Amino acid sequence: MIIAITGTPGVGKTTLAGLVAKRPGWRIVDVRALAKEQDAISGRVDGEDIIDTDLIELPKHTGTLVVEGHLAHHLDAEVAWVVRCDPRVLRQRLEARKYAPAKILDNLEAEALDLVLQEALETSDHVIQRDGTRRSPTELLASFDDAMAKRLKGHDLEPVDWSDQLPLEA
Numbered sequence: 001m002i003i004a005i006t007g008t009p010g011v012g013k014t015t016l017a018g019l020v021a022k023r024p025g026w027r028i029v030d031v032r033a034l035a036k037e038q039d040a041i042s043g044r045v046d047g048e049d050i051i052d053t054d055l056i057e058l059p060k061h062t063g064t065l066v067v068e069g070h071l072a073h074h075l076d077a078e079v080a081w082v083v084r085c086d087p088r089v090l091r092q093r094l095e096a097r098k099y100a101p102a103k104i105l106d107n108l109e110a111e112a113l114d115l116v117l118q119e120a121l122e123t124s125d126h127v128i129q130r131d132g133t134r135r136s137p138t139e140l141l142a143s144f145d146d147a148m149a150k151r152l153k154g155h156d157l158e159p160v161d162w163s164d165q166l167p168l169e170a
């Protein structure tokens, strides 16, 4: 089984991946690290590496492989977990990371517009969306596990709507 953990930067992907990393038989890889190892960085814009996900090959594995990163839904996973976070909370997290104001705004807009979700729905037949805003990392993981246990075909999308926050200000 291959699971992609995706979402806008700051929503809690790495934290979630850190929790599943403790499970026997689960292996976690991060898209950026794979891109570096496999020479899949096609350029740099504004100090950011541009990753060409088409060039990335997932490692051979037994058990569960989790691929984590905001581009993870572009890789060939059986299921995409989309983690969401209210832009008001996300703003605090990205400010704490000292991102430039324009980069914060870009990411908050992406989150309010469901950009990663929309992309994941285009690339994956099985998308699970959960809101991590008012869940601890453990509760969030439990909500994804519950969805996996239901073995639903198709998508399982917890509704979120932050469109009333648009237009966002820097």
Ligand code: DAT
Residues within 6 Å of the ligand: 007, 008, 009, 010, 011, 012, 013, 014, 015, 016, 093, 132, 133, 135, 136, 137, 140
């Ligand atoms: P990402 O990997 O999506 O960029 P992260 O896992 O690094 O995000 O988390 C960003 C910050 O938010 C980090 O300081 C930990 C915190 N965080 C993550 N998940 C959380 C949750 N469910 N509740 C509260 N804080 C959380």
